[in-house]
Structure formats: structure tokens, C-alpha cells
Amino acid sequence: MDEFDLIRRYFDRPVLDDSVRLGVGDDGAVLVTDPGCELVTVIDTLVEGVHYPVNLQPDAIGYRSVAVNLSDVAAMGARPRWMTLALTLVDANETWLDGFAAGLYAAAQEYDVSLVGGDTTRGSQVVISIQITGDVNAGMSISRSGASPGDLVFVSGTIGDAAAGLVLIKAGDVSTPEQQFLVDRFCRPTARVSLGRLLSGVASAAIDVSDGLFSDAHKLLSSSGVGGRIEADRLPLSPALKNTCSDDEALQFALTGGDDYELCFTVRPDDEQTVMMLSEQCKVPVAHIGEVEEGSRLFCTRAGNTIEIDHGGYRHF
Numbered sequence: 001m002d003e004f005d006l007i008r009r010y011f012d013r014p015v016l017d018d019s020v021r022l023g024v025g026d027d028g029a030v031l032v033t034d035p036g037c038e039l040v041t042v043i044d045t046l047v048e049g050v051h052y053p054v055n056l057q058p059d060a061i062g063y064r065s066v067a068v069n070l071s072d073v074a075a076m077g078a079r080p081r082w083m084t085l086a087l088t089l090v091d092a093n094e095t096w097l098d099g100f101a102a103g104l105y106a107a108a109q110e111y112d113v114s115l116v117g118g119d120t121t122r123g124s125q126v127v128i129s130i131q132i133t134g135d136v137n138a139g140m141s142i143s144r145s146g147a148s149p150g151d152l153v154f155v156s157g158t159i160g161d162a163a164a165g166l167v168l169i170k171a172g173d174v175s176t177p178e179q180q181f182l183v184d185r186f187c188r189p190t191a192r193v194s195l196g197r198l199l200s201g202v203a204s205a206a207i208d209v210s211d212g213l214f215s216d217a218h219k220l221l222s223s224s225g226v227g228g229r230i231e232a233d234r235l236p237l238s239p240a241l242k243n244t245c246s247d248d249e250a251l252q253f254a255l256t257g258g259d260d261y262e263l264c265f266t267v268r269p270d271d272e273q274t275v276m277m278l279s280e281q282c283k284v285p286v287a288h289i290g291e292v293e294e295g296s297r298l299f300c301t302r303a304g305n306t307i308e309i310d311h312g313g314y315r316h317f
């Protein structure tokens with residue numbers, strides 16, 4: 001199978017979206033934008049062994065590669081529309097490609113994004129780069145920089161699950177339904193696209209939680225030129241996480257474990273009711289976990305006392 005057979009066979013499924021005038025097969029994709037919209041473009045690369053363990057199921061790798069990008073689009077309050085895939089493979093293993101493409105297209109279908117192009121190369125390691133372009137009504141994207149003192153800090157879903165799931169995957173130890181739940185949270189993260197879109201015009205700032213809540217919340221606050229406080233007792237933890245780990249471990253996963261792909265966002269205090277209503281509308285739970293304050297530091301308190309967080313988030317270099 002040469003490169004062109006591979007593309008035809010795995011990455012050239014028919015595109016149903018009218019906005020794609022030309023997709024896979026030409027030198028470039030031609031896309032039709034909606035008037036009054038701005039484009040939001042994101043890219044994320046997954047390196048085998050760095051972003052996922054080598055033994056992860058190929059369909060989980062495919063799904064996850066798309067979901068992590070969708071999560072960035074969600075954090076911007078935008079609607080994902082088109083994606084390109086730059087794939088570096090060590091060999092053209094058909095079983096791997098079948099699984100990978102199935103996972104990738106499952107996520108694409110679920111979130112209504114079209115694969116419109118890419119690049120396929122051979123290398124010494126699997127590297128997957130996905131770029132997604134989305135759109136948002138002009139002026140309505142959400143940035144990291146709009147938080148101000150007094151705003152409330154929220155997080156969606158439950159956090160810490162994926163980091164616990166990754167430990168289980170690495171240990172190869174998955175036997176109970178609760179362990180499986182945690183593993184699935186790593187393999188098939190839920191990009192909060194509908195919540196992100198609803199938060200456009202409501203949230204003062206947003207970021208998706210990829211490196212760890214504490215580190216990502218700190219990035220949001222730094223971009224906004226403010227500090228804040230997170231109350232550990234308010235963090236939304238899943239029953240599976242609580243039943244699988246000790247309290248301290250669960251807290252550590254929730255604050256510093258990455259890969260949750262939940263949204264952390266801030267809102268003006270007056271908008272709390274609106275947020276609860278939007279959360280109900282898209283059926284994504286949200287939790288009020290802290291406050292934005294003057295300054296530049298992010299504090300975490302537990303039962304009223306400040307606790308030290310050994311964070312930093314994931315750093316490549």
C-alpha cells in the first residue's frame with residue numbers, strides 16, 4: 001500500500017458538508033465561510049509514548065487526537081467545522097490504521113467536523129497532528145484574558161478522572177466498571193463543545209483543562225493579569241475517582257493531573273444563574289470552584305487552609 005492508496009483507503013470518506021467545496025484530493029481544501037463569522041484555528045500534536053502510551057488502542061488514539069483539538073475550539077466558544085490530519089507512521093499497519101481511522105471518524109461525526117485534507121509521511125515514531133478550524137460569530141470568541149477580580153471560577157464535568165485512568169492503562173490493570181470509566185475518560189475525552197458555544201457572550205474567560213486544573217487555571221488568570229483562589233473541597237470528583245483512590249490521591253489527580261479536557265471558565269457574579277441554566281440546557285454539569293482576586297498568585301485552600309500545590313503542569317522541555 002503506497003501513500004496514495006493509504007489516503008484513499010483510510011482518510012477519504014465522502015464529506016456531506018456543503019461548506020466543503022473541495023476536500024481531500026487536491027493541493028488544498030476550499031471551504032466556504034459564513035458571513036458574519038470569524039474563524040478560530042487550533043492544532044495539537046500527539047507523539048506516541050509522550051501523549052499516550054504505546055499500548056493504547058488505535059481507535060482510542062484516533063478519537064483522542066480529534067477530541068483534544070475540539071476541546072481547544074470549545075474553550076474559544078467556537079463551533080468546530082473542518083479538520084486536517086498530518087500523520088507520520090512508522091509503517092502502514094492495516095489493523096492500526098483501521099482502528100485509528102474508525103476512532104477519528106467517530107469523533108468527527110459526533111461533533112460534525114469534516115476531514116478535508118492532510119499529509120502522510122513515514123518516520124521513526126508515530127506523530128499525529130490535527131488542525132481544526134471552527135467559526136464563531138464576529139467578536140464572540142472567548143479568550144483567556146477577560147477575567148477580573150470578583151469573577152467566579154467554574155469547571156465543567158468531573159476532573160482528575162483521566163489522570164487516574166492513565167495510571168491504570170500504564171499498569172494494565174483494569175477490572176472493575178469504575179476503573180473502566182476512568183480509563184474511558186482518558187481514551188475518549190468529552191470535548192465540551194456545546195457548553196463552550198453557550199458560554200460565548202457569558203464567560204469572561206475560558207481555557208480547557210489539558211495540563212492539569214491548577215496549572216491551566218493559573219494560565220487563564222495570568223493571561224487576565226489577576227490571581228485567584230480554588231477551594232479544593234468544591235472540586236467536582238466522580239464517584240469512580242473517589243472510590244478508586246484515597247482522598248489525597250484524588251485531590252492530586254484533580255488539581256495536577258492532565259488530560260481531562262473539561263472547561264475552566266470565569267463569569268461575573270451576576271451571571272451565575274445564567275451559567276447554571278446553560279449547564280442544564282447542554283446537560284453538562286458545572287461547579288463553582290473558586291474566585292478571581294487581585295494579584296498574580298493562585299491559591300488553593302482545603303478546609304479553609306492554603307495548601308501547597310506541586311504543579312507546573314506537563315512541560316515538554
Ligand code: ADP
Nearest residue numbers: 007011023024025026027085087117118119120
Ligand atoms: P500534496 O503533494 O499536494 O501535498 P499529497 O499527495 O500529500 O498532496 O496529498 C494528496 C491529498 O490527500 C491532499 O488533498 C491532501 O490534503 C490529502 N491527504 C494527505 N494525507 C492525508 C491524511 N492523512 N488525511 C487526510 N487527507 C490527506
Ligand code: MG
Nearest residue numbers: 025026027028
Ligand atoms: Mg500540492
